[in-house]
Amino acid sequence: MDFRILGPVEARRDGDWIALSGSKVHTVLAAMLLAHGRVVSDSRLGALLWGWDPPVTASAQIYTYMSRLRKLLGDEVEIVRRQPGYVLRAPGARIDVVEFERLDRLGREALRERRFADAQALLTEALGWWRGPALSNVTEFLLEAELPQLEEARMLALENRIEADLALGMHEQVTAELTGLVAEHPVRERLRAQLMTALYRCGRQADALQTYYEGRKVLVDQLGVDPGEALGATYQAVLGGELGLRGAGAARGRSDVPTMLPAAEDGFVGRSAELSLLTARLAAGTNRPRRLLVTGMAGVGKTALAVRAAEESAGHFPDGQLFAELCDQDGTPKDAGEVLVRLLRALGEPGLDGGSPRATDRDELVRLYRARTSGKRLLVVLDDAVGDLQVAPLLPASPQAAVLITSRARLARVTGADTVALAPLDDDESLAVLAAAAGAERLRDDPDSADDLVAYCGGLPLALAVVGARLAARPSRPA
Structure with missing residues (x-):
């Protein structure tokens, strides 16, 4: 049995079309299919059938539509009465x-993992299931309730393809x-940014810029807002000549992707629940x-856990993984400007030598860092932070990026739901570490x-x- 709602609502058995008459029957069938096996209440x-003004006989009419569907669809499909409604199996x-x-x-x-050929094939096949406007033969009430989210899913799949x-x-x-x-779709900024990218790579830089200016005018005139982060970053990339083609093969092994994570500790033991929470x-x-x-x-294993979680999650951040220690070995907090210079160098920013005025201008460093991280899927690990003021300039300007911070203090910029508080290991885990x-x-x-x-x-x-290392270094001495 085949059911179709991405276009006119249809049912087929062994390739033969089943005649469903009337928008009400199509609406009832579509509503139960969209429920994915859950009960749809009366x-x-x-x-969905009559809007805000159902008739007095609504329950009887719904019962009639269900009986008609049972007869048309046959024994392969169950339509069962389950209070407070019906479910289709x-x-x-x-x-x-x-x-x-x-x-x-x-x-x-596949797209997140930069398997672009696989992503293209899968998304093309997904979009192939659409036969036109979804739910085109149902009531206006079902259309208003369900069509917007279906169309949005289709547009996102199209943008990803x-x-x-x-x-x-x-x-x-x-x-x-x-x-x-x-x-x-003149106000969909991602589509406009993609058109700018395509035009630029076709050697049409002026057309790419004109596309941006037209989009900015549309957004201001229709919505009263300026271009968002993605469109603005694409505009800056066109001006800076940074939209050259990176083929799929080059993207998988790009030498310009920063990988600053330190080596994960051998013998990482315990913390399975905390590690699962962070990686998820x-x-x-x-x-x-x-x-x-x-x-x-101090010493409870914050850095070891963060590095292990970052290492296991690296595949979700194809634009790189940054790592910065925010305190010197004596515990003195590092200046955020010093840390920014190191991160910007890893991101490929030129002209940040020690004597460069740009390397000492804190505001300029923050601006460069936000420009370099805009729109990128980066993982930034900030180790041993002392407080919010130190962390604030180091947060990347990309909603696709993630920041993993270790600190002895609680930070106001991180919610309780995203805070993992480490307790000392229990005896069994401690013995395993030793x-x-x-x-x-x-x-x-x-x-x-x-x-x-x-x-x-x-x-x-x-x-x-430390104790384990000392024991290993003195094999002739008793524990």
Whole structure:
């Protein structure tokens, strides 16, 4: 059984079209398909069929439509009465919106992982399920309730497919399509930015700039707002000549991508729940800034956890991973300007030698850093922060970026939901850390001393690692 709603609502059995008569029957079927196996209440069905003014006989009419659908669809489909409404079950049926959503999800994952050819193929297949305007033969009430989100999903998939096309060097092939899309959707800034990119790569820099100026005027006239971050960053990139083609192969192995993460510690033990929480939060695709904090007392393992989480999440940040220590070894906080210079050098910013006036102008460094990070999928790890004032200039200007901070203090810029407070390790985890550093046999030979050492270290990974290293360096001495 095949069901289709991405176009006129249809049902087919073995390729043969099932005659469904009337917009009301199509509406009831579409509403239950869109519920994805959940109960659709009578009140919801009434609103989708008749709006705010359902007839007195609404329940009886809904019952009639359900009976008619059961007869038309046959035994392959169950339409079951479940208070307070109905649920449709169709095991093994193929539903176009479900296939679209599955392929769209896989395509977005491939795009995040910079597998551009896979992303293009998956998103093209996803968009192929659309046969025209969705839900074109249902009531106006269902159309108003469901069409906007379906159309938005289609537009996002289309924008993602075009992003993959551009990454694969297909700017000439998509320029005409983008021109039509921008004319149809003049306030969609991502489409306009993509058209600017395609025009620039076709050698039409003046047209790319004109596209920006037209978009800025439309946004001001229609919405009263200035161009957003993505469109503004594309404009600056056109002016700076930074939109040259990076092919798919070059993108996967680009030498200009900063990778500043220190080596993860060997023998990382424990913290599985905290590590899972951080990696899941870093992997979540979002257009809102992600700022995560790992806090706890000195020596509790904040840096080790942050580096491990950053290393495991690196694939979600194809534009690079930055790392900065915010305190000297004696605990003195570093000046934010000094840290910015180091990060900007890693991002490829020229002219920041020690004697350069730009290297000492704090405001200029902040401006350069925000320009360099705008629109990029970066992971920034800020280690041992002393407070919000030190962190503020180091936050990237991109909602696709994530910042992972370690600090002994709680930071006002990070919500409680995004704060991981580390407690000392328990005895078993402590013993595992000590064994990883000193050798398991060494501790098995003298278990009482091993227990004493674990107790002395108080569950602090740093203390356990130091003690383990000293044991390993003195193999002839007892624990």
